Amino acid sequence: MQSDYLKNALLDAVFYGVDFAVPQAYLSLHIEDPRGVGDGELAGGSYVRQWALFEPASLGNTANVEDIEFTMMPAATVTHFGLWDAPSGGNFLWGITMEVAKATNSGDTLRVPVGALNLG
Numbered sequence: 001m002q003s004d005y006l007k008n009a010l011l012d013a014v015f016y017g018v019d020f021a022v023p024q025a026y027l028s029l030h031i032e033d034p035r036g037v038g039d040g041e042l043a044g045g046s047y048v049r050q051w052a053l054f055e056p057a058s059l060g061n062t063a064n065v066e067d068i069e070f071t072m073m074p075a076a077t078v079t080h081f082g083l084w085d086a087p088s089g090g091n092f093l094w095g096i097t098m099e100v101a102k103a104t105n106s107g108d109t110l111r112v113p114v115g116a117l118n119l120g
Contacts, residue, residue, distance in 0.1 A: 001036055001094065001095045001096075002036075002093070002094055003036045003037065003038075003091070003092045003093055003094060003095070004036060005091045005092065005093065006091075006093045006094065023085030023086075023091075023093065024051065024085060024086070025051070025052045025053075025054060025083050025084075025085070025093070026049040026050065026051055026052065026083065026084045026085070026086060026087050026090070027049060027050050027051075027052040027068055027081055027082070027083060027112070027117070028041050028042070028049045028081065028082035028083070028084055029041070029042040029047065029070060029076075029078045029080075029081065029082075029110065030042060030078065030079060030080035030081070030082055030095070031076055031077060031078060031079060031080075032079060032080070033079070033080055033095070033097070034080055034082045034092065034095040035095070036092070036095060037092055038082055038084070038092035038095075040080070041082065042073075042074070042076055042078065043074070044074030044076070045072050045073050045074035045106060045107070046071060046072035046073075047070060047072075047073060047074060048070075048087065048088075049084060049087050049088065050068050050069065050070060051087070052064055052066075052068055052083065052117070053065050053066050054117075054119070057120075059120075060120045061118060061119065061120030062118075062119050062120065063114075063115045063116075063117055063118045063119070064112065064114060064115065064116065064117040065114060065115075066114060067111055067112065067113055067114055068111070068112040068117075069109055069110070069111050069112075070109065070110040070111075071109045072107055072109075073104040073105075073106070073107070073108045073109065073110055074104070074106055075104060075105050075106045076103070076104055077101050077102070077103045077104075078098065078101065078102045078103075078104065078110065079097070079098055079101045080095055080096060080097055080098060081095070081096040081098065081112075081117060082094065082095050082096070083095075083096075083119075094119060096117060096119070
């Protein structure tokens with residue numbers, strides 16, 4: 001689900017020629033639906049957002065091109081991913097519901113394999 005921030009930026013770019021710089025993408029983990037604003041972002045352990053690289057879009061879709069790893073996780077049940085334009089703070093861009101929630105124990109690594117994040 002695209003955030004209102006991203007929808008507005010894209011619409012303004014298309015219909016009003018407003019410049020929209022292509023942001024860096026940072027993946028976040030959430031313990032609840034981020035509701036288009038980034039709610040429920042994980043905290044604790046050594047959790048930090050991770051930089052994510054996506055392939056050029058084709059047929060309205062794109063996917064991550066590298067494994068993304070979150071190391072030294074806190075104990076949690078992760079239900080959603082989020083995309084931001086900054087490693088902390090910044091603008092929430094997109095929320096993605098995980099097909100299956102992932103429970104982690106303190107110290108675990110959560111890996112997102114190549115191609116597992118499909119946006120479109």
